[in-house]
Amino acid sequence: MAEKSSSAIGSTEKGRHYANRLKVRGIDVMRDPHLNKGMGFTLKERQIMGIHGLLPPALLDQDGQVYQVMQNFHRWENNLDRYIYLMSLQDRNEKLFYRVITEHVELMMPIIYTPTVGLACQKYGMIFRKPRGLYITIHDIGHVYEILCNWPVDEVKAIVVTDGERILGLGDLGAYGMGIPVGKLSLYTALAGVQPHTCLPITIDVGTNNETLLNDPLYIGLKQKRERGPAYDQLIEEFMKAVVRRYGENVLIQFEDFGNNNAFRLLEKYRNKYCTFNDDIQGTAAVAVAGILASLNITKKKLSENKFVFQGAGEASIGIAKLLVMALMKSGLSKEEAVKRIWMVDSKGLIVKNRPAGGLTDHKEEFAQTHAPIDKLEDVVSTVKPTAIIGAAAQPQAFNEKILTDMAKFNERPIIFALSNPTSKAECTAEQAYTITKGKAVFASGSPFQPVTVGGKTFHPGQGNNAYIFPGIGLTAIVCDIRTIPEEIFLESAEVLSKLVEKSDLEEGRVYPPLSKIVEVSTTIAIKVAEYAYKNNLAYRHPKPDNLDTFIRSHQYSVDYQTFEPELYEWPGHKL
Numbered sequence: 001m002a003e004k005s006s007s008a009i010g011s012t013e014k015g016r017h018y019a020n021r022l023k024v025r026g027i028d029v030m031r032d033p034h035l036n037k038g039m040g041f042t043l044k045e046r047q048i049m050g051i052h053g054l055l056p057p058a059l060l061d062q063d064g065q066v067y068q069v070m071q072n073f074h075r076w077e078n079n080l081d082r083y084i085y086l087m088s089l090q091d092r093n094e095k096l097f098y099r100v101i102t103e104h105v106e107l108m109m110p111i112i113y114t115p116t117v118g119l120a121c122q123k124y125g126m127i128f129r130k131p132r133g134l135y136i137t138i139h140d141i142g143h144v145y146e147i148l149c150n151w152p153v154d155e156v157k158a159i160v161v162t163d164g165e166r167i168l169g170l171g172d173l174g175a176y177g178m179g180i181p182v183g184k185l186s187l188y189t190a191l192a193g194v195q196p197h198t199c200l201p202i203t204i205d206v207g208t209n210n211e212t213l214l215n216d217p218l219y220i221g222l223k224q225k226r227e228r229g230p231a232y233d234q235l236i237e238e239f240m241k242a243v244v245r246r247y248g249e250n251v252l253i254q255f256e257d258f259g260n261n262n263a264f265r266l267l268e269k270y271r272n273k274y275c276t277f278n279d280d281i282q283g284t285a286a287v288a289v290a291g292i293l294a295s296l297n298i299t300k301k302k303l304s305e306n307k308f309v310f311q312g313a314g315e316a317s318i319g320i321a322k323l324l325v326m327a328l329m330k331s332g333l334s335k336e337e338a339v340k341r342i343w344m345v346d347s348k349g350l351i352v353k354n355r356p357a358g359g360l361t362d363h364k365e366e367f368a369q370t371h372a373p374i375d376k377l378e379d380v381v382s383t384v385k386p387t388a389i390i391g392a393a394a395q396p397q398a399f400n401e402k403i404l405t406d407m408a409k410f411n412e413r414p415i416i417f418a419l420s421n422p423t424s425k426a427e428c429t430a431e432q433a434y435t436i437t438k439g440k441a442v443f444a445s446g447s448p449f450q451p452v453t454v455g456g457k458t459f460h461p462g463q464g465n466n467a468y469i470f471p472g473i474g475l476t477a478i479v480c481d482i483r484t485i486p487e488e489i490f491l492e493s494a495e496v497l498s499k500l501v502e503k504s505d506l507e508e509g510r511v512y513p514p515l516s517k518i519v520e521v522s523t524t525i526a527i528k529v530a531e532y533a534y535k536n537n538l539a540y541r542h543p544k545p546d547n548l549d550t551f552i553r554s555h556q557y558s559v560d561y562q563t564f565e566p567e568l569y570e571w572p573g574h575k576l
């Protein structure tokens, strides 16, 4: 029985459907979101499976159901309600949920992901309906493996884990941060086609230092201060080992929204031993470098002719700076020359050697310039005269009018990336960037902004969000059995992404492909990363598939409903 393949993201194997068919029947089918089709069950299925009469008599195919969902989606008056509605759809009918997300990706991404997911996290206790994902707390040391065994699925391939300390640019949201692993994994499926039942969102709850949450009667986590002692590392170590014991060494573990210190430490500790990466350091780096590479087509400069000023020296900025150094070295510069093009500003001012204000970690030290200290970002900009400014420190409005005006004075086409999330934390709005620079800015932001018209020309700001990167890398890591993810994979992804930006996109001011193409973009990144992985002996799935394009696509999730109508057959002498 051939599957319909109308889906945006490939089609699944028949075998799994058959297995599903055998396992459950009756009302359990309707209660399982992986199997449920709502009023899409055919008359035959209803009768065979013992659900006839449990549904209204009308049959509504998936197209009709999408129409119904969209009617509801538009009826809500605010995005938080839309978020709640979509989450309940995901809990009810997974295929319909993903069909709606992939078909209306531009409308849906800002709801199930940045920026609305940030608001949802802030209100997670209030909007809590049904748990999703796994919670492991500091009191569970010694029992992490048992908790993982409580998860009902044996075939987990991708985990996104947070400890909630730095949720987007919103700070410590403790266990309310669960919305982030849930949202990221929804994009694994929606954008790259990772099978949803293989995805596991996890929150590690070690407490929170957020007083508002500690006093919140609806708070869902442990009401205690964050564990900062050795027990924290003990828990994470036990978690990593337990995950591999339960799911095997090629399970992908994406670290998300950890606090600065732990994010860097844990990445260094685990990156060569596990299939892991930190999305805020490495995913963000790849997407930002892709945007910079694409912007060279507009500014008509070589990469090495640029000077970058970073507002912030946290996970994202350091990650981007390090990947930029790799890109600059690939373009022919020495490491020393590359580092000289990067100027970082943190809360104590410009990062310079032997800074009197101090506060230089090893990561920051690497980018310390030989220069007199400068306190304020605007003075750094007027002194350094950069070609690009990149903000990733969740300081809203850090790119003030003077900075934007100066950037337009120093450059024909200044690069201005306001990457902090959600929208309320952006360093400047798209409107400010385009109007103050009189349309000169090559602008991108982490959260989405609407198009802006200046002087009769309409600019479409690109969304420099790691969502362009992590789903594709994740899919390939899983299906090609990649055991560790070296930095080169992120540079490769950045280059691939930058090449997917078309001339018509650049003409509209975009340095990323439009969101409407993100599903195909993620698939292309997955395929190219697979080629790279096999070429560089990083893929352990052997023999190497003959055609990586077909191979990757054949593993993608299909939003088409599976059929539960059995293929009946007769025996000799036994008629049906």
Ligand SMILES: O=C([O-])CC(=O)C(=O)O
Pocket (backbone or CB within 6 Å): 114, 167, 168, 169, 257, 279, 280, 420, 421, 446, 465, 466
């Ligand atoms: O979630 C996003 O939109 C991007 C991201 O990782 C962050 O801001 O922490």
Ligand SMILES: [Mg+2]
Pocket (backbone or CB within 6 Å): 168, 256, 257, 279, 280
């Ligand atoms: Mg993040």
